[in-house]
Amino acid sequence: MPIQADHELSGVTVFLDPAGLPVLDLPRFARHRETLVALYSAMVRTRTFDAKAISLQRTGRLGTYASSLGQEAVAVGIASAMSDEDVLLPSFREHGAQLWRGVSLEEMFLFWGGDERGNDFAVARQDFPVCIPVASQFPHAAGVALAMVQKGEPGVAVAVGGDGATSKGDFYEALNMVGIWTLPAVFVIANNQWAISVPRVDQTRARALADKAVAAGIPGEQVDGNDVIAVREAIERALVRARSGKGGTLIECLTYRLGDHTTADDASRYRADEEVSSHWSEEPLVRLRAYLVAHHGWAKKDEEALLHGCRDQIEKAAEAYLATPPQPVRSMFEYLYADPTQDQAAQAGELGDA
Amino acid sequence: MPIQADHELSGVTVFLDPAGLPVLDLPRFARHRETLVALYSAMVRTRTFDAKAISLQRTGRLGTYASSLGQEAVAVGIASAMSDEDVLLPSFREHGAQLWRGVSLEEMFLFWGGDERGNDFAVARQDFPVCIPVASQFPHAAGVALAMVQKGEPGVAVAVGGDGATSKGDFYEALNMVGIWTLPAVFVIANNQWAISVPRVDQTRARALADKAVAAGIPGEQVDGNDVIAVREAIERALVRARSGKGGTLIECLTYRLGDHTTADDASRYRADEEVSSHWSEEPLVRLRAYLVAHHGWAKKDEEALLHGCRDQIEKAAEAYLATPPQPVRSMFEYLYADPTQDQAAQAGELGDA
């Protein structure tokens, strides 16, 4: 009498199909041109940032960089649903979410350029920096959510990780904590089908990553992660639920990593070009643009103005980044403890006048 | 469109109800008096061992001891289903399983008496010693199963942990590995409703611990852990499945910890006596004895002979244990590496002639 994962997957939430045709009534927020343009613009901005970052890396002016090409809707969808009082705990591929939250382009370049000042966000000051050890941000999110509860704050902690992250024990332990304490946390999985070279099917035999919510007794759901409207709608529902004291949700966004894992990776070693090109037809910008063109009179000149504006902004930010002198060498000692230690003082001395 | 854990729990497998009345046709193995008597005897032996261990601890002649009172059916049910070629990876409460597998009473006393020789089993030489860090035995089981596959051995790795163990990341990571590689492993949860002072409901919001299998895409099921027939039947099915190359299973045995967590614990601090006494009516020995009496002519003299035999055996083992001189002090250096290191030789010197 085995229990199998025999419940029906309730289906993947999607509003706009790859061609930009609505397959469901759009949620209220998506009826406003302004909102849709903002979402679209944020995705374009993200993609433009991405291209610039890669070109800076290729020319030795940025460090190893993780492109979010093809996943812009996940990041933008998440952040656009969030309020200021919420806290974002991103992995390393949510550039679009960070930008929407107010992290500046220059800060982003600084971080990926190997400078801690890129994490000293001028706004979104409660948001966490990019998390490199996969899945270790999920317990942080449980902790942030716990702090919100204790302090009676209305916020929700929103952590994002990849499909690979769902195999880690910390993801699971944190999910279980969210369940047990009914914490206001939303865990988002950006399932881009690959963890470096390991495809989704080799990551877990769970039918859906959203199914893992069952192990913690909280709801899980799948959304089309290339439909920014679907992502935002699902996150909004989860945020409302969390804010009303009903606890956490696991949301799996189905998307695809169109680029290499990072600039240090060569995906052609392990996946077929045809697979990648087949996914280009589903990417998130095209479909929203098509919808804007068809329903909101988005014209060529709008598109050009947007692109031009983005490029301009990003070029300026890149220039500012490139012109930023490194921190003084002694800065490496200045932020470790609130008060520098004797050892550090002695060791800083070894640096001489650098 | 959230996915909820909306699948039906398929129900808890049980053959003998608390009164010993069969509620289902008994499986084939349970139709033989001999088999049933062996199962019953093993449970009685386990409980007798338990009582002796506690009394030795109370009189300062054994270390902290974890009683398995009330959970004998889980341990005996598991081991009785296993073959010699299988490997048992127990937590610290499966005395009945270890005894069935051939670990001697004296070895058991030695181990709990703080002597490593208790882990140098004369038989069951591939079985793992008791695992103290909760849940860390589950990845070992995945590794043992992997070795069995690589070597073409017919065995299955059987790991056992408690309800508390299911909250740990290593349990989950290992379960996922078993799923992904279709490994011949059976993970058994002895859900005794408590992890020291933390009740099952505060361990996870998952409806059933068996549900956690969903997160790894393998089957999970619940059995009445106080019905040794049910435990053995479910484990047997899982072993057959694993041996036939179909992969792992998670089995949750519902039982109850009738004693303190260990001899260092005082459960009256955190749970009501009434709760405990209510569970005495469901404990595993009574029901099988009732069935044996009703259907197999188990007589008072059989019972007395059994008890007497167990006590006798156990007293002898305890005496042998108490008479065993400690290992030479230098033994602490002799088993760390295959070849002792220079440092150790130097340090052993410091021990003088001890």
Place this chain on the structure above:
Amino acid sequence: MPECTMIEAIRMALSRALKEDPDVIIFGEDVGIDGGVFRATDGLTQRYGASRVRDTPLSETAIAGMAVGAAAHGLRPVAEIQFTGFLYPALDQLANHASRLRNRTRGRLTCPLVLRAPYGGGIKAPEHHSESTEAMLAHIPGLRVVIPSSPARAYGLLLAAIRDPDPVVFFEPKRLYRAIREPVEDDGMALPINKAVLLREGADVTLVAWGAMITEANEAADQLAEMGISADLIDLASLKPLDRGTIRSSVEKTGRCVIVHEAPLTAGLGAEIAADLAEHCMTSLLAPIRRVTGFDTVMPYFRLEAHYMPDAARILKAVHNVMEFA
């Protein structure tokens, strides 16, 4: 002033911290109604509520990770790991996050958490219940590591740890939980967590120890005194950052040093102390620096445990050895 044991002093400090700062929160396995397996939190959930003194599921990684998140978002979590042997799953969060968050964000987010754990051997506990892992933690930049050796120091150091703006690992020598009583005033006074404590003064040799080894070192010093050898006894108390100054001054005076710890010799924290002295006090040294430590082997199961742990006799032997050096 009431006399109390270390476990009572710890409970007193925790209770005061909960009372004085609403942001203090305690969580861990069995810290609630059970009051912790050693009773450090006995009565606290009843007194301060189950939302401030919380039982967690059995999840050391999440306990540490949650503490990081909660601390960064304004709480002062005091998390308990039930035994140091079960701290390993928490190390990733300590080393990769707790210790770095301030530095990574140039001070924007900070991590004022305390991770408490019963530490060390000597109580005939089961396997994996007697570990001494302080050296691993003391190697991690950005952490503080504190180990008290008496009830009063436990009280004052724990309060300091909780109030400190940075992450502190607080190891409690479980062998001392109930071994000593001393007067402890619940006056809310913290002790400095960047200073070693000179417990007794002497002229001939410096003994450096911490935790339960203070008792052994002290006993050795008593016996030495009878033989006319007087010792400085330094309780390190704060192991990271290390108060090198106090140790160096003492050794500059005595010229001899014996370091005592329970953890295995190789790469134990005693090595750092000896290395520091070898570098900075070489000309003062009248004899080699000796370390009296646990051996480089797994602590034996408890039947032989006593042979593994350093004791006054082994310390005396080392002291005689350095005194006789010519």
Place this chain on the structure above:
Amino acid sequence: MPECTMIEAIRMALSRALKEDPDVIIFGEDVGIDGGVFRATDGLTQRYGASRVRDTPLSETAIAGMAVGAAAHGLRPVAEIQFTGFLYPALDQLANHASRLRNRTRGRLTCPLVLRAPYGGGIKAPEHHSESTEAMLAHIPGLRVVIPSSPARAYGLLLAAIRDPDPVVFFEPKRLYRAIREPVEDDGMALPINKAVLLREGADVTLVAWGAMITEANEAADQLAEMGISADLIDLASLKPLDRGTIRSSVEKTGRCVIVHEAPLTAGLGAEIAADLAEHCMTSLLAPIRRVTGFDTVMPYFRLEAHYMPDAARILKAVHNVMEFA
């Protein structure tokens, strides 16, 4: 004899191990078709099959724990952790199980596993990709810790690690993966993993280093030679257990010692070496023992990384300092 890089030498050793022993199995993240993020396993899954060179899910704890189970049941797993910064979740299995299984069972079950990980800094990698955690591991009784510093030593030491009957942590200085070429014969000859290597001989000072710091120390020694100062250069190679004899003999000869490592100073492995010398070679020492190490702070993001890493200039300064000591 073909010249090869360290990464090629490692691949050659792995390939030979797979070929010579059917019980050898490789698993880890991206070790399969991708060949590992540094290509250490490039082509191996194609050659030996996907069942012997296996991609795992993203699960460091399970990778280590499975390696323990597989090793105990007769395989010789060579598991890869993608970077040392992601090794922390594997520590529980290393410290609580791998290192102890033989001891716990009085030799009945053993744990012949190798855990490989790209190690150290110097390649301008992102956060958490440049860690040096060897001291934490070297503190754990029952483990071996090995770090090669050249292609040929990588080949011979890795073969030895795989054939060793006990668990070995094998850290590969990623900065050297492609930095040096030297002739490496694929002859299946292992190098001893309990011996340090005297790389150059001198009379005036002993330099002790490992991994990528050998390159810096060697450069320093070259420059010293020009100044008429000759150095013994010891490549520790096997860090645990430590070959104390080789170091002591050298220092007894030279009377001076400078130890170099990338990891932070405090409680780094340099401390153990200095402490050992301070205890056993005191009378030979002509000058204080100096350590040139990473600082006691988180390695800065890569823009400032170079200022954190010890280099020949810092080593020279320390050597001059000990040479001038009077």
